[in-house]
Amino acid sequence: MKDSLATVVDTLRERRLFERGASVSIARAPGRLDVMGGIADYSGSLVLERPIAEATWAAVQRIDRPVLEIVSLARDAYTVPLQTLASQGAPVGYDELRQMFAQSPFQWAAYIVGVVIVLARERGLPLTSGARIVVVSDVPEGKGVSSSAAVETATMAATACAFEIALEPRDLALLCQTAENRVAGAPCGVMDQMTCVFGDEHALLALLCQPAELQVPVRVPDDIELWGLDSGERHAVGGSDYGAVRTGAFMGLRILSEHTTVPGGYLANIAVDDFEPELAHYLPEHMSGDEFLARYGRTADPVTSV
Numbered sequence: 273m274k275d276s277l278a279t280v281v282d283t284l285r286e287r288r289l290f291e292r293g294a295s296v297s298i299a300r301a302p303g304r305l306d307v308m309g310g311i312a313d314y315s316g317s318l319v320l321e322r323p324i325a326e327a328t329w330a331a332v333q334r335i336d337r338p339v340l341e342i343v344s345l346a347r348d349a350y351t352v353p354l355q356t357l358a359s360q361g362a363p364v365g366y367d368e369l370r371q372m373f374a375q376s377p378f379q380w381a382a383y384i385v386g387v388v389i390v391l392a393r394e395r396g397l398p399l400t401s402g403a404r405i406v407v408v409s410d411v412p413e414g415k416g417v418s419s420s421a422a423v424e425t426a427t428m429a430a431t432a433c434a435f436e437i438a439l440e441p442r443d444l445a446l447l448c449q450t451a452e453n454r455v456a457g458a459p460c461g462v463m464d465q466m467t468c469v470f471g472d473e474h475a476l477l478a479l480l481c482q483p484a485e486l487q488v489p490v491r492v493p494d495d496i497e498l499w500g501l502d503s504g505e506r507h508a509v510g511g512s513d514y515g516a517v518r519t520g521a522f523m524g525l526r527i528l529s530e531h532t533t534v535p536g537g538y539l540a541n542i543a544v545d546d547f548e549p550e551l552a553h554y555l556p557e558h559m560s561g562d563e564f565l566a567r568y569g570r571t572a573d574p575v576t577s578v
Contacts, residue, residue, distance in 0.1 A: 280329045280408055289343060289406050290333045299429035301422040302327040303411035304467040305500045313461030313481040314573075315521055316538025320478055320490060321463060322498055323471030324417060328409035330426035332434040334401055341404040342384050350381045357385070358399040363392035366454035374457065383420050386455030387428045390447050395437050403434065414506040420456065421464035424448035442484060445469045459518050459575040482538055515576055522571035523564055523578060524555055530568070537572065 280298065290296050302323035309319035335341070338354040356372075357364050369389055373382035384405055391397040405427060411419040425448050432439050439447070445465035452458045452465075462484045470486060471477050478487035492498070525539050531554050535541035542551065561578045571578060 275327070275329065275408070275410065277329075280331070283345075283408060284331055284406065287345075290331070290404065291335065294333055294335075295434075296331050296333045297430045297433035298329060298331045299426045299433065300327050300329050301424075301426035301429070301468040302471060303417040303419060303422050304464060304471060305417060305498060306463075307476055307498065310461075310463055311517075312521075312540060313463040313479075314459070314518055315525075316480070316482045316536065316540040318478065318480050318487070318540070319463045320476040321467040321471065322476050322492075323467060323473055324411075324500065325473075326409075326411045326417070328407060328411055328419070328422035328426045330423070330430040331406045331408075332427070332430040333404050334434055335404055337402045338400075339402045340385065340388060341402070342381050343404065343406045344380070345406075345408050347380060348378075350378045352381075352385060354399050354402060357389060357392075363389050363399060366393075369455050370457050373455070382456045383423050383452065384427050386451035387424050387448065388431060389455060390451045391428065391431060391435075391437060394447060394450070395432075395439070397431070397435050397437060403431065405431065412502070415500075415502060417500060418464040418468065420452060420458065421448065421460075421468045424451055425465055425468040441469050442466075442486075446484060453575040459515050459573075481540075482536055518573070519571070519576045519578060522573040522576065523559070523568075526564075526568050526571045527554055530554075 284290060303326050305322045305324050307320040307322055309317045313319055340352050340354065340357065342350045373379050388397065392399050407423060409423065411417060411422045413419045425444065428444055428448050445462060448465040449460065449462045452460050461481055463479055463481055466479055466484050467477050472489055475489035475491045478490050480487055521539060525534060528534060528551055532551060564578055
């Protein structure tokens with residue numbers, strides 16, 4: 273842990289970011305290092321993940337003004353009226369909110385506003401009183417260590433506490449995945465959010481992504497250390513390359529389902545001994561989206577499309 277709770281509280285006090293006399297809820301979520309299997313989490317793989325020392329802190333205070341105020345110490349502040357997030361008392365739809373942020377210079381705020389809307393739509397958070405959300409983070413962005421998941425899980429935990437909404441830890445992770453998929457538009461699996469919630473600095477989190485089944489943690493021997501080295505390449509789960517690979521995986525799943533029963537509906541459950549001699553030849557090296565749609569229809573993936 274790099275920044276302690278006391279350090280974060282001192283920073284918030286020095287900058288006078290909250291109103292005096294009202295409670296503030298604070299939560300912390302670490303980034304994570306993908307040790308094994310992460311590229312295939314959406315295919316149901318077993319993954320091994322380790323939280324890192326860098327983390328995101330989110331602090332939330334309820335306010336009387338009908339706005340959502342978001343302050344990041346690394347970015348310009350963003351404010352959105354609650355009437356923009358609700359229509360006739362009902363929270364705005366995920367698609368509408370995603371489109372709103374797609375055209376906004378504050379796209380980074382989608383990861384935070386998305387969490388609030390998911391809590392409103394799925395857990396009844398009332399969009400009748402405002403809130404100020406302050407985010408402090410030293411998780412490197414664009415480096416493949418789940419900076420977005422850390423923001424989401426810290427924000428959701430602190431917001432749920434501020435509005436007295438009880439969440440089970442696994443539900444918190446799954447709801448944060450919904451925010452990233454449906455509002456931020458990033459087609460991630462759930463391993464990032466699960467690691468932010470359940471990660472143990474003394475062990476590797478073992479997770480069977482079907483969709484989020486915790487396994488027995490893998491202890492790291494005392495004489496072994498794990499390091500993440502910055503390659504200099506920028507990583508983005510919401511990027512076109514990631515989305516194309518995921519779409520292709522679900523296209524393959526749909527094609528193979530015509531020829532075999534895929535256990536549980538996850539590609540990772542097809543044994544290599546079965547795939548290579550019996551199934552691989554069914555997958556073409558090239559296929560256009562139009563040809564796929566004409567022959568097989570849509571895939572089973574709810575967050576990508578052909």
